[in-house]
Amino acid sequence: MRIIRYTNAQSLPQLAAVNEHEAVYNLEQADFISLVNEARDAGKSILEFVQALVSGKSPVTEKLDQLELLVPIEAPxxxxxxxxxxxxxxxxxxxxxxxxxxxxxxxxxxxxxxxxxxxxxxxxxxxxxxxxxxxxxxxxxxxxxxxxxxxxxxxxxxxxxxxxxxxxxxxxxxxxxxxxxxxxxxxxxxxxxxxxxxxxxxxxxxxxxxxxxxxxxxxxxxxxxxxxxxxxxxxxxxxxxxxxxxxxxxxxxxxxxxxxxxxxxxxxxxxxxxxxxxxxxxxxxxxxxxxxx
Known part of the structure; x- marks a missing residue:
């Protein structure tokens, strides 16, 4: 599982998960570290947490190569x-x-x-x-x-x-x-x-x-x-x-x-x-x- 950030239709940064089939699923968290912290609070690994978030969810219609990708994390x-x-x-x-x-x-x-x-x-x-x-x-x-x-x-x-x-x-x-x-x-x-x-x-x-x-x-x-x-x-x-x-x-x-x-x-x-x-x-x-x- 990979985590990306891209510019969405509202011209805002969007966090998303990409599975092994290249399907892209939007996530609600603001950034990668927020995702990490929520996973820890839930007592799950990051991978388990993300898998649970995207389970039963529909991917975005765009393909991965159609997205305007941003840095996946704004590293301090x-x-x-x-x-x-x-x-x-x-x-x-x-x-x-x-x-x-x-x-x-x-x-x-x-x-x-x-x-x-x-x-x-x-x-x-x-x-x-x-x-x-x-x-x-x-x-x-x-x-x-x-x-x-x-x-x-x-x-x-x-x-x-x-x-x-x-x-x-x-x-x-x-x-x-x-x-x-x-x-x-x-x-x-x-x-x-x-x-x-x-x-x-x-x-x-x-x-x-x-x-x-x-x-x-x-x-x-x-x-x-x-x-x-x-x-x-x-x-x-x-x-x-x-x-x-x-x-x-x-x-x-x-x-x-x-x-x-x-x-x-x-x-x-x-x-x-x-x-x-x-x-x-x-x-x-x-x-x-x-x-x-």
Whole structure:
């Protein structure tokens, strides 16, 4: 079962559930966290609660692909983990050494350390949803998307569900100096999430998600990569445990878990490109790319 938000006929955000047959059922709750709280008050899992809500109910007449989807949750904060896949470590080393393919850097220490890299990525105001555009940074010449599995959390770090995230990144800025990481990662419209939240109880094994990232330019496919969450160096709960440690986490926070798909080193995003990120069972997050204002 997936949870979405879309713009209804009254031009208002509408929470809805999507079953395995792609049927869409409107829900009365204002947002995902309200749904979670009501399920807990009823003593049910979120999945059981939603199944009871839609039982005997008629789906909306529109098909899922006909709806104007919004971010499935207006995450108060988005955090991200870095260097959690071998491919990410290789890419970070390449950036930090000016293009030396086999050079070793402090990113190797991060990859092998007990403590993972976790950084602040975005706020609700900086985060866009399905179909909306992500923006390029004006002072970077080497920018790429980073397709990632996102964890939707409650205030104590319980994983409620899974979504897709695009952690837009400036490889040249990060490679120049690791202290520039906030500028390499965080600017307006530099993060997208969606198109749905797949409830945790509906997932047998979160390390079996298949991820595909495709970039189109002038209607032509120019980059495509695939990966599996089974390639993660760290467990999801391990990443969450470091995020919540001595930290205040707000209900609805999203933690992106790192990328294993990196475009070729000679590639950079351009105005007019389109980024498609698909994760099995969740859907496809599609965002056009625009230059900085």
């Amino acid at each position: 904060e988005v955090w991200a983990a870095g260097v959690t896949y071998e491919r990410s470590r290789e890419a970070r080393n390449y950036e930090a050494t000016g293009g030396k393919m086999d050079a070793s850097t402090f990113y190797d220490k991060v990859y092998d350390a007990v403590r993972p890299e976790i950084f602040f990525k975005s706020t609700a105001a900086r985060t866009v949803g399905p179909g909306d555009y992500v923006q390029l940074r004006s002072d970077s010449e080497w920018q790429v998307p980073e397709p990632e599995l996102g964890l939707v959390l409650d205030s104590v770090g319980t994983i409620l569900g899974y979504t897709i995230g695009n952690d837009m990144s400036c490889r040249d800025i990060e490679g120049e100096n690791p202290l520039y990481l906030p500028q390499a990662k965080m600017w307006k419209r530099s993060c997208s999430i969606g198109p749905a939240i797949l409830l945790k109880e509906a997932v047998a094994d979160p390390y079996q998600f298949q991820i595909t990232s495709t970039i189109y330019r002038d209607g032509e496919k120019v980059v495509e990569g695939t990966a599996s969450t089974g390639q993660l160096k760290r467990k999801l709960e391990e990443l969450v445990s470091f995020l919540v440690r001595d930290n205040e986490v707000f209900a609805g926070t999203v933690l992106l878990t790192g990328t294993c798909i990196v475009p070729p080193n000679e590639f950079t995003l351009a105005n007019g490109d389109r980024i498609d990120i698909e994760i099995s069972g969740i859907g496809t997050l599609i965002n056009p790319v625009k230059s900085a204002d």
